[in-house]
Amino acid sequence: MTPPRWAPTVIRVRYAETDAMGVVHHATYPVWFEVARTDLMHALGLPYREVEARGYYLMLSGLNVEYRRAARYDNELHITARLSSVRSRTLTFTYEVHRGDELLATGETRHIATDHTYRPARLPDDLLTLMAGAPST
Template identity: 80%
Template sequence: MTATDPGATVPETRSALRVRYAETDAMGVAHHATYPVWFEVGRTDLMHALGLPYTEVEARGYFLMLSGLNVEYRRAARYDDLLTLVTRVGNVRSRTLTFSYEVRRGDELLATGETRHIATDKTYRPARLPDDVVARLSGRS
């Protein structure tokens, strides 16, 4: 199943972020390594919004291990900018899922990204996610 199946609503959250001084370089520009950290904030917020905190996923015996990361930088975020991080669930399958991200300053798109994850059990072997977890992530719950 994918989050774009007929009848499914693509889950989305918007997280407010303010660029902290520690996240910038000497020019006051947000360092490129900060964006994946922001993406984690978005994933955490989205999982909570779905009523599926990551702690619950782990308690049920699963990890959502990062298997891929992509960031496309368009414009610089600067110290003290107020940003909006839009996070969406992308493709959802029984063992894999993707999240997509937009980093915005007002209406201006600063960066886009995607993370890909594989579900594993506690021994790090690929595992099939329970149907109710797939349904929530797919926007069908």
């Protein structure tokens, strides 16, 4: 089966996301990563709501952002999320934020699967297979 293809998440920078200089605040990027990650999971046919309904949380265990260029108010940004590592209990997503052809930031989030009592848990094989078929970097 061919993995699904989709367009990057498109976000227009809102005024509330900027500082007095009109530059996007650094804490906004992880929020955008979450939006793109949610879109990716939907594109895979596996929304977080379904993962949680099956008894699992994908808890954040690590976050990294590398800032290259400033995003500014009213910029149209394209944010791409990819699953770069799928293991039985952990997932790693990578991100790119572009303004046109210009790369503004990259990032990574690491997640650990837990049950609803917050104990690490192995994800079911069908979920792992679905996620392992996602386009990667």
